[in-house]
Amino acid sequence: xxxxxxxxxxxxxxxxxxxxxxxxxxxxxxxxxxxxxxxxxxxxxxxxxxxxxxxxxxxxxxxxxxxxxxxxxxxxxxxxxxxxxxxxxxxxxxxxxxxxxxxxxxxxxxxxxxxxxxxxxxxxxxxxxxxxxxxxxxxxxxxxxxxxxxxxxxxxxxxx
Amino acid sequence: xxxxxxxxxxxxxxxxxxxxxxxxxxxxxxxxxxxxxxxxxxxxxxxxxxxxxxxxxxxxxxxxxxxxxxxxxxxxxxxxxxxxxxxxxxxxxxxxxxxxxxxxxxxxxxxxxxxxxxxxxxxxxxxxxxxxxxxxxxxxxxxxxxxxxxxxxxxxxxxxxxxxxxxxxxxxxxxxxxxxxxxxxxxxxxxxxxxxxxxxxxxxxxxxxxxxxxxxxxxxxxxxxxxxxxxxxxxxxxxxxxxxxxxxxxxxxxxxxxxxxxxxxxxxxxxxxxxxxxxxxxxxxxxxxxxxxxxxxxxxxxxxxxxxxxxxxxxxxxxxxxxxxxxxxxxxxxxxxxxxxxxxxxxxxxxxxxxxxxxxxxxxxxxxxxxxxxxxxxxxxxxxxxxxxxxxxxxxxxxxxxxxxxxxxxxxxxxxxxxxxxxxx
Numbered sequence: 001x002x003x004x005x006x007x008x009x010x011x012x013x014x015x016x017x018x019x020x021x022x023x024x025x026x027x028x029x030x031x032x033x034x035x036x037x038x039x040x041x042x043x044x045x046x047x048x049x050x051x052x053x054x055x056x057x058x059x060x061x062x063x064x065x066x067x068x069x070x071x072x073x074x075x076x077x078x079x080x081x082x083x084x085x086x087x088x089x090x091x092x093x094x095x096x097x098x099x100x101x102x103x104x105x106x107x108x109x110x111x112x113x114x115x116x117x118x119x120x121x122x123x124x125x126x127x128x129x130x131x132x133x134x135x136x137x138x139x140x141x142x143x144x145x146x147x148x149x150x151x152x153x154x155x156x157x158x159x160x
Numbered sequence: 161x162x163x164x165x166x167x168x169x170x171x172x173x174x175x176x177x178x179x180x181x182x183x184x185x186x187x188x189x190x191x192x193x194x195x196x197x198x199x200x201x202x203x204x205x206x207x208x209x210x211x212x213x214x215x216x217x218x219x220x221x222x223x224x225x226x227x228x229x230x231x232x233x234x235x236x237x238x239x240x241x242x243x244x245x246x247x248x249x250x251x252x253x254x255x256x257x258x259x260x261x262x263x264x265x266x267x268x269x270x271x272x273x274x275x276x277x278x279x280x281x282x283x284x285x286x287x288x289x290x291x292x293x294x295x296x297x298x299x300x301x302x303x304x305x306x307x308x309x310x311x312x313x314x315x316x317x318x319x320x321x322x323x324x325x326x327x328x329x330x331x332x333x334x335x336x337x338x339x340x341x342x343x344x345x346x347x348x349x350x351x352x353x354x355x356x357x358x359x360x361x362x363x364x365x366x367x368x369x370x371x372x373x374x375x376x377x378x379x380x381x382x383x384x385x386x387x388x389x390x391x392x393x394x395x396x397x398x399x400x401x402x403x404x405x406x407x408x409x410x411x412x413x414x415x416x417x418x419x420x421x422x423x424x425x426x427x428x429x430x431x432x433x434x435x436x437x438x439x440x441x442x443x444x445x446x447x448x449x450x451x452x453x454x455x456x457x458x459x460x461x462x463x464x465x466x467x468x469x470x471x472x473x474x475x476x477x478x479x480x481x482x483x484x485x486x487x488x489x490x491x492x493x494x495x496x497x498x499x500x501x502x503x504x505x506x507x508x509x510x511x512x513x514x515x516x517x518x519x520x521x522x523x524x525x526x527x528x529x530x531x532x533x534x535x536x537x538x539x540x541x542x543x544x545x546x547x548x549x550x551x552x553x554x555x556x557x558x559x560x561x562x563x564x565x566x567x568x569x570x571x572x573x574x575x576x577x578x579x580x581x582x583x584x585x
Contacts, residue, residue, distance in 0.1 A: 104473035126499030145471035
């Protein structure tokens with residue numbers, strides 16, 4: 001009887017110790033791998049990967065690779081689609097037929113940078129600018145249309 | 161001249177262009193995307209919004225579903241889907257997000273399951289005991305600002321199918337109109353009507369058209385709603401004449417949704433589970449049909465208008481239609497400007513509203529039925545195909561399809577659409 005009781009006690013203690021270890025393991029912060037920088041991260045690269053995802057269903061992979069990347073893209077700003085800092089979408093590709101994608105990236109500007117955009121475009125309704133920003137959100141799936149949002153956007157160059 | 165869209169004012173007097181000896185047309189939104197073409201009962205075909213011809217204080221909405229219906233389609237005639245939500249959404253603040261939704265939910269009834277007949281005798285009344293298969297609906301109004309959902313109509317009747325002269329010896333229309341239901345100043349009709357959209361569908365044979373009215377003689381399932389304008393205006397106040405703020409117009413779109421999961425059972429029909437998923441939406445004619453390419457059409461139907469610019473803006477900036485008109489018909493359409501078709505974006509964002517595929521209509525106090533003309537709303541008789549092709553081609557000349565009106569006249573009284581074609585005339 002005494003032996004059985006001791007065995008039972010040992011078993012309980014062992015189980016508790018295991019549980020504690022598991023708890024410690026669970027509580028350990030996950031190791032965060034730095035996002036590998038893409039060798040080439042142009043809008044054409046993204047469009048190409050999205051085309052492949054359409055065929056292969058690799059939406060999650062595209063999102064994992066691209067979301068969080070800092071991108072430097074030359075885009076077209078149409079004033080009617082980017083009238084304020086709060087409502088700004090731009091064309092990622094030159095206008096062409098047929099349009100290679102439907103999405104127009106949403107821009108969230110770093111402080112003062114919408115004014116910089118206005119200044120660079122110098123009153124033109126349409127102008128090309130080079131921007132840099134973080135791809136904060138990339139919506140991709142088999143069910144919903146693709147769209148993306150760049151934050152902390154800075155104007156780094158302008159043409160036309 | 162239309163104040164909202166001055167650039168379009170000249171269209172009605174523009175010279176006709178018979179491009180390359182032919183004409184070009186498209187269908188509004190009938191079977192416009194692969195997935196919805198497999199789910200006919202929730203396929204939204206056209207949306208109309210116009211100030212009532214009976215009263216300038218009232219607005220009429222028409223949402224049509226279930227395209228291209230043959231009148232002699234028995235024994236199981238067309239109807240609305242019992243497990244779907246059919247909705248008309250209204251944005252009254254200009255942000256392209258719905259503020260008010262009207263929702264129809266349908267219920268089927270069968271009096272006698274021991275016969276294959278839709279009706280077991282002649283029909284003399286809407287509630288005739290010989291009308292074997294019937295539908296009713298509940299109509300809800302949802303205020304998204306307050307979250308209030310109000311049932312406006314309870315078990316309102318759906319008009320029956322126009323089976324034929326033997327079933328309706330005293331005439332069909334007088335019975336169908338018994339399905340008009342009015343409560344608290346709101347009128348509603350649900351049921352089959354003559355297809356009001358006029359077009360030559362031969363366009364999809366490599367633009368091979370010649371003015372053949374291919375939608376004549378077919379029917380569609382219609383939802384018609386007439387409400388006081390104060391019901392849909394921001395904060396219940398109709399804007400004063402001359403107001404050009406974003407809330408001086410309302411934006412309208414229709415949709416249909418189905419339950420997320422359907423489980424087919426061996427011994428009974430099926431069980432539905434999960435949230436309602438939008439499977440069809442429509443506002444402007446032809447946007448999803450000919451602006452959005454095949455790979456994104458189903459996604460368009462799942463998405464919300466408020467996201468149209470970020471999702472599909474590039475397609476709108478450079479539509480495919482002018483290229484086809486030039487390539488096939490030598491129409492001489494203007495090349496796309498370097499910055500894209502920002503003029504079309506402008507049409508989709510009148511009075512400072514957010515650009516989106518919404519049918520927008522001015523609701524200020526001076527507006528009347530005569531001013532409800534696409535793209536300021538859309539009247540039943542509007543030749544939207546001509547208008548949109550001309551806008552798309554953008555070379556200063558009008559393009560016409562030579563199908564210029566419906567085969568049946570529209571009526572001056574609610575529900576305004578013509579009586580459906582008979583299955584046995």
